[in-house]
Amino acid sequence: MAKSFTIAAFVLCFSSLLISAYAADYLNVEGKVYCDPCRVEFQTKISEGIPGAKVKLVCNNRDNGTETYTVEGATDSSGTYRLPVTGDHEDDICEVRLVESSRPDCNEPFRSIDSARILLTKNVGVVDKTRYPSALGYMKKEAQPECADVLKEMGFLPLEV
Secondary structure: OHHHHHHHHHHHHHHHHHHHHHHHOOEEEEEEEEEEEEOOOOOOOOOEEEEOOOOEEEEOOOOOOEEEEEEEEEEEOEEEEEEEEOOOOOOOOEEEEEEEEOOOOOOOOOOOOEEEEEEOOOOOOOOOOOOOOOEEEEOOOOOOHHHHHHHHHHHOOOOOO
16 A cells, blocks of 8 residues: 555656646747727727737847747737747747738738847746737728827827927
8 A cells, every 4th residue: 555655656746747847848928919090009999909910929049140939820809819938048039020910901010110029938037927028010001080089088189399
């Protein structure tokens, strides 16, 4: 009886160690891709998530620039993507990049930014295994009429000269 208990305890401890080792080497990146109907290149209350938008996570070695990791994904019905990351990328510069909008009416990339940098290492004091980069977006071809009221409510309009 004692021998089988010892073996069972060993198997349980060993399997827990394997699970911990695997989990310790695994992170998630979760972010949002949205449509900017006001062409201001930031989210407002009338911004909408873009379902089916394609994104790509790319990590490059910070010393020599070689690509060390890449994974692609698409957003769900709310415009949220979730990308799995294996390995620790402490020595890398990682960023999520926009690839393609699924909305023909909202597919113009921002002029100022089309990617979001993200630290993908366990050595930053963050316990959560999910990392959240800044939201990324596309613009409509023309600002929508309701944008003036939205921006005024936010304190951006009227602009004083």
